[in-house]
Amino acid sequence: MNEAPLAAPSLGDRSLFPSLTARAYLAHAAISPPSLLVERAVTQAFGAYAARGxxxxxxxxxxxxxxxxxxxxxxxxxxxxxxxxxxxxxxxxxxxxxxxxxxxxxxxxxxxxxxxxxxxxxxxxxxxxxxxxxxxxxxxxxxxxxxxxxxxxxxxxxxxxxxxxxxxxxxxxxxxxxxxxxxxxxxxxxxxxxxxxxxxxxxxxxxxxxxxxxxxxxxxxxxxxxxxxxxxxxxxxxxxxxxxxxxxxxxxxxxxxxxxxxxxxxxxxxxxxxxxxxxxxxxxxxxxxxxxxxxxxxxSLGVDRIYAHANGYLDALEAGLVARGFESLRAKRPEGRSCILGVRPPAGGRHSAPTLQRALGERGVVTSVPDGVLRFAPHWPNDPREVPDVLSVVDAVLAT
Ligand SMILES: Cc1ncc(COP(=O)(O)O)c(C=O)c1O
CATH class of the missing domain: 3.40.640.10 (Type I PLP-dependent aspartate aminotransferase-like (Major domain))
Structure with a gap:
């Protein structure tokens, strides 16, 4: 079967994830969705067994x-x-x-x-x-x-x-x-x-x-x-x-x-x-x-570049969340950072981390909440231009 060539992967470009329904997928620290390249590789291997046992x-x-x-x-x-x-x-x-x-x-x-x-x-x-x-x-x-x-x-x-x-x-x-x-x-x-x-x-x-x-x-x-x-x-x-x-x-x-x-x-x-x-x-x-x-x-993208890309995203997101009263657990020094931003909800607010995670998820911002920490985890396909949208969803949830 001849398949159409796929676009080359590029930082901040989600086009290799056309089935992904989230408006912002930030749960790579839990489970990553497969790209079309992964889907194709698996489908071809499966097809080879189907054809040739x-x-x-x-x-x-x-x-x-x-x-x-x-x-x-x-x-x-x-x-x-x-x-x-x-x-x-x-x-x-x-x-x-x-x-x-x-x-x-x-x-x-x-x-x-x-x-x-x-x-x-x-x-x-x-x-x-x-x-x-x-x-x-x-x-x-x-x-x-x-x-x-x-x-x-x-x-x-x-x-x-x-x-x-x-x-x-x-x-x-x-x-x-x-x-x-x-x-x-x-x-x-x-x-x-x-x-x-x-x-x-x-x-x-x-x-x-x-x-x-x-x-x-x-x-x-x-x-x-x-x-x-x-x-x-x-x-x-x-x-x-x-x-x-x-x-x-x-x-x-x-x-x-x-x-x-x-x-x-x-x-x-x-x-x-x-x-x-x-x-x-x-x-x-x-x-x-x-x-x-x-x-x-x-x-092909390079881990150093992926790391810098995800941290650019997190810099903007962290600033927005801290301005809204969240406590950031992200290291102050860059060498202590990963591609995960863990936060605690605003003190004295009505929302716990799990309720926030659920409410964000219902609105298409997919995060995870291990050990009571709300965890934002962008990877190479996340576009930093998503951040204002994520923050507006956070505002909508905090207002409920
Ligand atoms: C630090 C860490 N180790 C291990 C795991 C999972 O282990 P396994 O691959 O055996 O399910 C997780 C998350 O699921 C994790 O966060």
Whole structure:
């Protein structure tokens, strides 16, 4: 089928999202709508299975190779460090189960984090007799001097791993990852990052930022679909992982017995000593096609430019909301910012964050409201010229 060529993606241009009904879609920190490029990639992959069944599978193996390479480019990583996972939780669990723990190892977690970056460490603590230590994530936003003092004190106890989010999901605060990683490494700790609230729209480079392990689902800032994500493991660290999550596809030459005749069915092939050891069974092929298409767009636009674009939008929106009595949780210093603006409703007003979110949504301004914070999250297709319209909808809602 010949399809009409699509317009090239361009910052502030929503034409690749013709089905989107919202007048302003500001919930990319929850779930991103797919662009026509993503829709087409998925439809074509589905069509190939419809037409050719098992014969379509070979192309998907190559596609996953291309996808890992694009994700590596996005992360500033070596492709050997990239594996594919179903979601963020799976990526955290993979590392939590496979790290070569010793009894009594300490893991530093942050209060206020999204639970995906806590639950798996709690399970690992039970299984491997680890000790969990905690620091308040928000202290890095409100009082960085005290936060770094507390970090130094905790690291001095001897910590095996620090597990943090690149961006806090409710305040949108971008954690001082590079500084935390440098201090962690200086004390012999490794660094694990849940990057789902930044990757794709907030600059990150695993080498420069000192990231040892990272994971992210793709339905938020990566603008893919649910059920597909990325795991990064620094290649030098992968050989030490214990392959507790390995499946039949985690072995070297795992496919051989299916294509090369008799005599190749064996159970002793080595498990890959790379991040993709976690790819143990049949993958989410359609999600992989979606993610390849969306990451292609992000790389072509450039994450630095997307970040600057979204922050231009948020500068105007934040000023308008603060003028209306909202409390902004956005960092004062640019290095603490992401593409999320979290606000609390005007003090003493009649509206809670959830009621505001619902009322805004009914009027076509789509936001989200995690942990009681009203969250505005624009991405590359949002046009800053939407902001006056968003503010007029806010006025209409406040007046009700
Ligand atoms: C920081 C953070 N981590 C993880 C998730 C989701 O985890 P998963 O991809 O496992 O559903 C979210 C939001 O849904 C989040 O905000």
């Amino acid at each position: 098992a014969l379509a599978f070979g192309a998907t193996v190559e596609q996953r190779g291309r996808l890992r390479a694009s994700l590596a480019a996005l992360l500033g990583a070596d492709v050997a460090g990239v594996g594919l996972v179903p979601n963020t939780s799976a990526g955290v669990t993979d590392v939590a189960l496979c790290l070569p723990w010793r009894e009594g190892d300490r893991v530093l977690l942050f209060e206020g984090e999204f639970p995906a970056n806590v639950t798996a460490w709690q399970r690992a603590a039970e299984l491997f007799a680890l000790e969990l230590l905690w620091l308040p994530a928000d202290l890095f936003r409100t009082d960085p001097t005290r936060a770094f003092e507390a970090l130094a004190h905790t690291l001095s106890k001897g910590v095996r791993l620090v597990a943090l989010s690149q961006v806090q999901f409710q305040t949108g605060f971008r954690m001082p990852l590079r500084e935390i990683a440098a201090r962690a490494h200086a004390q012999g700790a490794e660094v694990f990052v849940d990057a789902i609230q930044g990757l794709g729209a907030v600059p990150l480079d695993v080498a420069l930022d000192g990231v040892d392990y990272l994971t992210s689902g793709s339905h938020k800032w990566l603008m893919g679909t649910e059920g597909c994500g990325v795991l990064y493991v620094r290649p030098e660290l992968a050989p030490a992982l214990r392959p507790h999550v390995a499946g039949w596809l985690s072995h070297e030459d795992a496919f051989r017995f299916l294509v090369e005749g008799p005599g190749h069915l064996r159970y002793d092939r080595p498990v890959r000593k790379r991040a993709d050891l976690v790819e143990g069974g049949t993958p989410n092929t359609l999600g992989c096609y979606a993610l390849e298409a969306s990451v292609g767009v992000l790389l």
